[in-house]
Amino acid sequence: xxxxxxxxxxxxxLGAMYASIAAGQALIFGVARLINFxxxxxxxxxxxxxxxxxxxxxxxxxxxxxxTVVVMFFFGAFFxxxxxxxxxxxxxxxxxxxxxxxxxVLYNSFTIIFGTTPKEVPTTYRKVILEFAxxxxxxxxxxxxxVTLLSFCALYLFLQxxxxxxxxxxxxxxxxxxxxxxxxIRRMSTLTFAISVGLMGxxxxxxxPLMNIHPTMGLQLTFKAFAAVIMGGLGQVNGAIAGALIxxxxxxxxxxxxxxxYKDAIGFAMMVLVLLWRPQGLFGGRKVGI
Amino acid sequence: xxxxxxxxxxxxxxxxxxxxxxxxxxxxxxxxxxxIVIMTGMYTALALSYDLAVGHVGLVSLAHxxxxxxxxxxxxxxxxxxxxxxxVNFVLGGIVAAGVAFLxxxxxxxxxxxxxxxxxxxxxxxxxxxxxxxxxxTRGWDCIIGVPRPRLALGPLLDWQVSSLTDYYYLMLGILxxxxxxxxxxxxxxLGRTLISIREDETLAKASGVDPRxxxxxxxxxxxxxxGSVGAFYVQYASLICPSEVSEYMxxxxxxxxxxxxxxxxxxVILGGVIFTFxxxxxxxxxxxxxxxxxxxxxxxxxxxPDGLDGILTKWLRRLPFAGTGATSHENQQG
Numbered sequence: 001x002x003x004x005x006x007x008x009x010x011x012x013x014l015g016a017m018y019a020s021i022a023a024g025q026a027l028i029f030g031v032a033r034l035i036n037f038x039x040x041x042x043x044x045x046x047x048x049x050x051x052x053x054x055x056x057x058x059x060x061x062x063x064x065x066x067x068t069v070v071v072m073f074f075f076g077a078f079f080x081x082x083x084x085x086x087x088x089x090x091x092x093x094x095x096x097x098x099x100x101x102x103x104x105v106l107y108n109s110f111t112i113i114f115g116t117t118p119k120e121v122p123t124t125y126r127k128v129i130l131e132f133a134x135x136x137x138x139x140x141x142x143x144x145x146x147v148t149l150l151s152f153c154a155l156y157l158f159l160q161x162x163x164x165x166x167x168x169x170x171x172x173x174x175x176x177x178x179x180x181x182x183x184x185i186r187r188m189s190t191l192t193f194a195i196s197v198g199l200m201g202x203x204x205x206x207x208x209p210l211m212n213i214h215p216t217m218g219l220q221l222t223f224k225a226f227a228a229v230i231m232g233g234l235g236q237v238n239g240a241i242a243g244a245l246i247x248x249x250x251x252x253x254x255x256x257x258x259x260x261x262y263k264d265a266i267g268f269a270m271m272v273l274v275l276l277w278r279p280q281g282l283f284g285g286r287k288v289g290i
Numbered sequence: 291x292x293x294x295x296x297x298x299x300x301x302x303x304x305x306x307x308x309x310x311x312x313x314x315x316x317x318x319x320x321x322x323x324x325x326i327v328i329m330t331g332m333y334t335a336l337a338l339s340y341d342l343a344v345g346h347v348g349l350v351s352l353a354h355x356x357x358x359x360x361x362x363x364x365x366x367x368x369x370x371x372x373x374x375x376x377x378v379n380f381v382l383g384g385i386v387a388a389g390v391a392f393l394x395x396x397x398x399x400x401x402x403x404x405x406x407x408x409x410x411x412x413x414x415x416x417x418x419x420x421x422x423x424x425x426x427x428t429r430g431w432d433c434i435i436g437v438p439r440p441r442l443a444l445g446p447l448l449d450w451q452v453s454s455l456t457d458y459y460y461l462m463l464g465i466l467x468x469x470x471x472x473x474x475x476x477x478x479x480x481l482g483r484t485l486i487s488i489r490e491d492e493t494l495a496k497a498s499g500v501d502p503r504x505x506x507x508x509x510x511x512x513x514x515x516x517x518g519s520v521g522a523f524y525v526q527y528a529s530l531i532c533p534s535e536v537s538e539y540m541x542x543x544x545x546x547x548x549x550x551x552x553x554x555x556x557x558x559v560i561l562g563g564v565i566f567t568f569x570x571x572x573x574x575x576x577x578x579x580x581x582x583x584x585x586x587x588x589x590x591x592x593x594x595x596p597d598g599l600d601g602i603l604t605k606w607l608r609r610l611p612f613a614g615t616g617a618t619s620h621e622n623q624q625g
Contacts, residue, residue, distance in 0.1 A: 083589070097545070097546060097588065101588035102585070104585035105589070108585065112578055230404060261422075268415055269416070276400065280402075
């Protein structure tokens with residue numbers, strides 16, 4: 001039972017990380033109709049920005065996280081303007097090759113700059129152990145869960161209540177009609193990238209203290225995010241978050257009971273099972289758009 | 291309609307190409323360069339087999355390196371433990387990989403395109419994890435080493451011990467020619483047109499009495515067959531195999547070859563195979579930044595040549611004086 005609860009908590013933290021990546025991926029797919037193969041590499045970029053702000057520049061933890069979010073917000077906008085805008089009207093395979101190329105550029109330049117040795121960014125929160133109803137959890141994990149949850153609530157409110165958020169939802173339903181009623185499609189696309197990548201920057205600031213960061217971590221995360229997005233139903237933000245939590249929990253429980261050797265494989269096997277049961281994904285086909 | 295290109299042009303071009311390929315090792319002095327040429331041949335063969343599923347029935351599988359890996363590991367295990375000859379490994383590697391693909395096609399082909407891609411990605415991951423973790427079988431990260439060199443013994447007439455790089459070159463060339471023949475036989479016949487009809491419009495193909503699943507299974511399985519056999523060749527060339535060689539980076543390389551070369555068009559895929567194995571090596575003049583430069587070149591390439599290099603080549607060829615319509619038969623695009 002102890003193992004179960006412990007792995008459940010691990011799985012939630014892992015799921016929260018996957019969810020931040022997958023939600024951004026789903027948002028981008030919904031609004032811009034682009035599958036971003038460089039998405040995981042952007043998480044890697046965020047982790048290194050956090051490393052620079054926290055370990056190198058020595059900023060206090062909350063400030064370092066905020067700096068990471070701001071830098072990644074503008075990095076997302078930059079990515080949209082420089083790489084996505086010239087190709088967005090072309091076919092899907094052009095999207096795929098262009099973002100793959102961006103991924104190659106990102107992880108190779110970071111390898112040159114930071115080297116291949118994994119880096120650790122330990123915070124003091126990692127050492128603070130909280131006891132709650134008989135089981136233990138470090139403060140860093142509590143922060144990860146709480147802040148991620150808050151950020152998802154903020155994203156939800158943004159999409160439901162604000163005019164810009166509604167415009168994004170509308171764009172995911174019908175792009176042409178949006179252009180007709182005067183929504184600036186290009187600006188919305190840039191903003192979508194900025195928000196998605198900013199959200200991921202937040203996640204990398206939260207999770208990086210719990211893991212080793214290295215330049216080639218991106219491709220794996222991209223694929224995990226794909227798995228979550230597909231499991232939830234393509235282009236559905238809520239579905240992607242649910243898919244990511246399922247993936248994180250499955251991996252953690254598999255690691256706890258069966259050993260770490262096959263945890264990634266069991267996560268993917270879970271996804272294949274979900275897809276065989278519901279080929280359109282868990283939440284797919286119920287509504288149009290994000 | 292323009293006049294078709296005269297036959298003698300084809301004949302002359304093919305003869306020149308064939309002689310050039312036969313004579314190539316005589317011209318190349320550097321062992322390193324010859325090694326790159328052999329790798330080019332291998333990647334071209336893999337890309338051609340990959341294109342059967344991706345370019346002809348529109349199935350973007352991300353598991354191609356796994357079939358390569360199944361063939362490679364099978365050949366490595368058989369030859370180091372039981373001393374089986376190359377031809378047996380070559381054939382068995384292909385058949386077992388094809389068998390895996392055939393069995394998996396039943397659950398996977400139920401998925402729609404995007405889910406199929408990610409499902410096959412999961413398969414690729416599982417194969418890699420088996421290679422890493424099942425140490426009793428694959429030796430894990432210690433790698434299987436000392437795989438013997440191939441020896442082709444077919445009775446008293448042919449007994450060829452492949453040992454030098456030049457020998458390997460001719461062996462690779464032979465395999466490549468067989469793969470080219472197989473793929474062109476499959477894709478330019480009535481069967482090839484059936485496959486393309488599925489890629490272009492599956493519903494319409496169904497309405498015309500084509501069973502898409504049957505042909506998708508065929509393309510997927512034959513692709514795996516070739517990949518498995520090429521894997522067996524690779525392991526007896528490199529003489530070792532590690533889990534890192536069954537990686538997602540090979541998928542990326544193959545996708546680039548296909549889509550920047552010219553997906554669904556044999557000439558484009560061959561062109562892509564040659565160029566995108568060579569370019570990263572040529573960039574070794576700037577060793578530190580070479581992969582960054584490579585990525586930037588790909589980015590520029592896909593923006594200016596969204597149909598791949600084959601699209602550009604077709605435009606150029608049309609301007610030549612003796613140009614005919616030879617190159618335009620496959621111009622229908624993937625949507």
